[in-house]
Amino acid sequence: GDSVTQMEGPVTLSEEAFLTINCTYTATGYPSLFWYVQYPGEGLQLLLKATKADDKGSNKGFEATYRKETTSFHLEKGSVQVSDSAVYFCALHLRGDNNDMRFGAGTRLTVKP
Amino acid sequence: GAGVSQSPSNKVTEKGKDVELRCDPISGHTALYWYRQSLGQGLEFLIYFQGNSAPDKSGLPSDRFSAERTGGSVSTLTIQRTQQEDSAVYLCASSFQGPQWSGETQYFGPGTRLLVL
Numbered sequence: 754g755d756s757v758t759q760m761e762g763p764v765t766l767s768e769e770a771f772l773t774i775n776c777t778y779t780a781t782g783y784p785s786l787f788w789y790v791q792y793p794g795e796g797l798q799l800l801l802k803a804t805k806a807d808d809k810g811s812n813k814g815f816e817a818t819y820r821k822e823t824t825s826f827h828l829e830k831g832s833v834q835v836s837d838s839a840v841y842f843c844a845l846h847l848r849g850d851n852n853d854m855r856f857g858a859g860t861r862l863t864v865k866p
Numbered sequence: 867g868a869g870v871s872q873s874p875s876n877k878v879t880e881k882g883k884d885v886e887l888r889c890d891p892i893s894g895h896t897a898l899y900w901y902r903q904s905l906g907q908g909l910e911f912l913i914y915f916q917g918n919s920a921p922d923k924s925g926l927p928s929d930r931f932s933a934e935r936t937g938g939s940v941s942t943l944t945i946q947r948t949q950q951e952d953s954a955v956y957l958c959a960s961s962f963q964g965p966q967w968s969g970e971t972q973y974f975g976p977g978t979r980l981l982v983l
Contacts, residue, residue, distance in 0.1 A: 785969025796870075797909075797957065797974040804969035842908065846969055854899070854959075854972060858908035 755780045759843040759857035766833055766864050774828040774860045776817075776843035784845040786810075786819050786826040787854070791840045800828075800841070833864045868892065870975035872958050878981045879948055887943045887978045891960030898941050899961075899972060900933060904954040912956075915941060916963065948982045955979050 760775040778784065788800040788810070801810030806821035815830045826843060843857040871890045879885050891898050900912040911925040915935045926932070930948075935941040945952055959972040 796976040856909040
């Protein structure tokens with residue numbers, strides 16, 4: 754079935770370090786891909802998305818490129834800040850009869866000053 | 867408010883009791899989703915509504931779980947005879963569900979944290 758596998762955490766980085774959180778997917782069709790973020794004490798919110806191959810989603814300095822050939826959607830940021838500390842979820846949405854979102858297990862990121 | 871709201875925000879109950887969780891989606895959103903987030907786990911899809919109908923109930927963990935949506939708006943998730951393993955954060959999300967497939971964004975509520983003693 755459709756699924757998402759993302760890098761296990763937790764990840765701890767120093768401020769201004771480079772971040773990569775890996776995400777790969779398995780899908781029978783052509784999904785849209787998402788990164789959601791959950792800041793401490795807050796609800797899930799969309800960080801970025803890409804709806805077709807080679808699209809790049811970007812927001813708040815984060816980027817992810819939809820790679821069909823490697824079925825990946827890795828999240829990157831060139832210089833993380835303490836305020837980026839959160840749990841990051843990779844997800845796919847394959848619209849069909851079910852229309853549900855498949856989420857990865859989440860990766861907890863802690864950025865230290 | 868403009869966002870998805872859920873109530874209660876926290877619920878502590880005794881094993882064997884029934885609980886009812888409520889979700890108010892964003893006005894105008896026709897699709898509504900329920901998820902469960904257990905400690906240290908990812909999000910587990912439970913059920914999805916398109917309007918008042920639920921095309922897919924396959925994610926409900928057992929027959930103790932049920933959900934309904936009336937008037938195409940508010941939804942309630944009911945757990946009967948709660949068990950300790952039901953303890954989790956229950957998240958609701960809604961989306962507009964436009965006619966074209968566009969990788970819709972789901973907007974999440976803050977969740978209801980359920981603890982079954």
